[in-house]
Amino acid sequence: MSYVTAKNLTKRFGDNTVFENVDFTIEKGEFITLLGPSGCGKSTLLRSLTGLNPIDGGEIWVNGENITQQTPQERGIGMVFQSYALFPNMTVEENVAFGLKMKNMASGDIQREVAKVIELVELKGREKHYPHQLSGGQRQRVALARALVVKPRILLLDEPLSALDAKIRKHLRQQIRDIQKEMDLTTIFVTHDQEEAMIMSDRIFLMDKGEIVQAGTPEEIYTQPANEFVAGFMGHYNLVDAPKAKQLFDIETNWKVAIRPESIYVKEAGRQYGSHISAPQTGVIKNHQLLGNVIRYQVDVDDCELTVDLLNRSSERLLDAGSKLELLFNLNEIQPVSA
Numbered sequence: 001m002s003y004v005t006a007k008n009l010t011k012r013f014g015d016n017t018v019f020e021n022v023d024f025t026i027e028k029g030e031f032i033t034l035l036g037p038s039g040c041g042k043s044t045l046l047r048s049l050t051g052l053n054p055i056d057g058g059e060i061w062v063n064g065e066n067i068t069q070q071t072p073q074e075r076g077i078g079m080v081f082q083s084y085a086l087f088p089n090m091t092v093e094e095n096v097a098f099g100l101k102m103k104n105m106a107s108g109d110i111q112r113e114v115a116k117v118i119e120l121v122e123l124k125g126r127e128k129h130y131p132h133q134l135s136g137g138q139r140q141r142v143a144l145a146r147a148l149v150v151k152p153r154i155l156l157l158d159e160p161l162s163a164l165d166a167k168i169r170k171h172l173r174q175q176i177r178d179i180q181k182e183m184d185l186t187t188i189f190v191t192h193d194q195e196e197a198m199i200m201s202d203r204i205f206l207m208d209k210g211e212i213v214q215a216g217t218p219e220e221i222y223t224q225p226a227n228e229f230v231a232g233f234m235g236h237y238n239l240v241d242a243p244k245a246k247q248l249f250d251i252e253t254n255w256k257v258a259i260r261p262e263s264i265y266v267k268e269a270g271r272q273y274g275s276h277i278s279a280p281q282t283g284v285i286k287n288h289q290l291l292g293n294v295i296r297y298q299v300d301v302d303d304c305e306l307t308v309d310l311l312n313r314s315s316e317r318l319l320d321a322g323s324k325l326e327l328l329f330n331l332n333e334i335q336p337v338s339a
């Protein structure tokens with residue numbers, strides 16, 4: 001049996017139905033990311049699990065127990081928000097100790113537990129600091145420590161990294177993942193950052209308009225998008241309509257086909273290609289973007305505009321707009337996708 005089971009979850013605000021009959025299961029210790037565009041219902045779904053946003057229908061089970069009617073305090077679910085939500089007039093250790101005090105834990109035990117968690121989130125030496133004396137990343141680690149110290153059954157993280165700059169963000173996401181693995185803590189993380197979801201998750205639930213449109217490992221979601229929306233959201237898939245797919249790749253389908261920019265190659269003279277590589281098609285470069293180690297070209301192939309990613313090798317010169325090139329397509333990586 002799964003550790004978390006959600007059955008037919010429904011949530012409305014007035015006559016706005018945010019989601020309806022959503023089902024999912026999560027295993028103990030899994031790191032799940034809810035990924036999707038702004039407004040698709042990620043935060044509402046997360047808050048529904050905590051009981052902060054009571055649901056209008058459905059059931060939530062954790063470890064064999066139906067928690068649907070429980071108060072947020074009874075559920076044993078920890079939550080970290082983007083906005084830290086620390087008590088400004090309390091020190092780091094007072095902030096972290098707060099939840100244990102509420103549980104009437106003996107003060108010696110509180111001290112021990114707080115010290116352990118402060119060490120875990122690498123805030124040793126900052127115990128007596130107030131939130132305004134800390135950086136954004138440190139504040140978010142206090143928020144994390146405060147959620148962890150009460151030993152939650154599930155940890156929910158609502159865009160905890162979005163207010164932080166790129167370098168701190170990378171460090172903290174690794175730290176969160178390490179702690180989560182070490183504690184075998186079932187975690188649900190919300191982001192609209194595709195790269196973050198790919199790096200951190202055991203599985204991604206990709207949401208669109210209140211529906212989980214695909215649930216799978218990062219690899220599955222990236223390489224086998226369930227439909228056009230997923231293909232459009234993950235990576236920079238080229239979507240080619242059916243008649244063009246027949247013309248360019250000789251593929252018969254009623255759907256659009258999706259091909260990733262890195263599955264298109266430039267033909268090299270004298271090189272032998274296997275049977276999974278298409279016949280060459282002539283393309284004309286329209287423009288390019290330099291993305292560090294990759295050059296992203298927009299190429300026109302017989303009135304079909306394709307995105308093509310090539311490695312930025314020092315031995316190769318940048319191709320100018322108007323240059324012609326022979327493109328090859330990896331047929332094993334072209335797939336029809338439903339609307």
Ligand SMILES: Nc1ncnc2c1ncn2[C@@H]1O[C@H](COP(=O)(O)OP(=O)(O)OP(=O)(O)O)[C@@H](O)[C@H]1O
Pocket residue numbers: 013016018036037038039040041042043044045192
């Ligand atoms: N407290 C509320 N009262 C009324 N409507 C709400 C409330 N909270 C969210 N909504 C609505 O629910 C829908 C989903 O919002 P939600 O915040 O869950 O999306 P999200 O995917 O988390 O978006 P973002 O990535 O921008 O945070 C939106 O239409 C929003 O306007």
